[in-house]
Amino acid sequence: MKLVMHGAAREVGRSCIELQSKQSRFLLDCGIKLTESGTEYPVGLERADAIRAVFLSHAHLDHTGALPLFDHRGMKCPIIATPTTKALTRLLLEDAFKIGRLQHAQLGYEQLDIDKALACMSNVQLNDSGTIDNVYYKYFDAGHIPGSSSIVLALENKKLLYTGDYNPQETLLMHGGSQDFGDVDIMITETTYGDRDHPPRTATERRLLQRIEDTLALGGKALVPSFAVGRAQEMLLLLARKDWGVPVYIDGMALEATQLLLEHPDSLKEADKLHEALRKAQQVRRGERHKIFSKQSIVITTSGMLTGGPIIDYIKHTHNDVNSAILLTGYQAEHTNGRLLMDKHHVYIDGWKTAVKCTVEQFDFSAHAGATELKRVIRKISPHTLVVQHGDPAAVEHMRLWAAALGFDVRTPSLNEVISID
């Protein structure tokens, strides 16, 4: 068999690995990379119409964003995904399309292509298996976001594990990712945090709760920008632990994603707790946001990196208040408003550079394995061949040195590289 790296090779973004058996061609994910200068698509993929199936790990756009484009180019094959991934993919693709249209971006596809790609999705439940063109597949919980999967494939007397984005650690929202894959010959691992660890999550949770308490004691508001899928729900669960004496609001896509996930309770650790947390919070209805700006409150909303969404409205009305706080709950990519806020204490609102006087703090609630955990899982699985991808060059190189010293056949492919496995 062969693996062709159409993306996520020494980079994070546009995950798209082609698996070639003697008989057929398949894709593992089909994502995009969002950069400052626009969208980057997987490279070097020819004859999309000959792809036999896409095995989809999860709904994030860096794993699904190119599906409509490839559909437009004639890819008409089953896209195998969990029902939660399918529902979230619709939400995220439609949102990206809306934003793309607002920014007059050249997307290369239409709304119709999103509908067609979604119509090609066939459901697989976690721990269920199937076969297509003599390739056996089984989906396992990856612990990354609801619906996310690590995928085991068996073909030509070899067993291959694609971790997808992976978190073996339990969180308030999710069970930890599965680690029981049996014997694996080839492991394709993500390595987003391949060269660094996260602080203990419980300490991070405590620190965030304390900052909110401090902020409220000063009479300020606490803004909690969160990614819509996963992080917003985790924040709801965390904040529901206390009675704050002020309303906890949830607004925008954070609310939409929460409602959608409650329709897929199997993908959550304790759906009833999330239900209860949402019931305790106040849902901001369309057109009613302006009533909240002057109220002392805690607000969970999107976008997590302040690149758009309702959080911009909230910051617009809060940025001069030294007693309020903006508490970032995720990774802030370079050149985003979130990163600018952390590094320079300003953001761009409607194109205007705006100084922010509030307290700003970042909390590491990552949904990816830290380096130590990842290494522990790799040693446990102990594959013959380790393919390292979905990491920046430093993380990939760190993992390569570590794995090579332990005697693994480690590969760190570059873009468009072909790996032959006999």
Ligand SMILES: [Zn+2]
């Ligand atoms: Zn992801």
Ligand SMILES: [Zn+2]
């Ligand atoms: Zn990813």
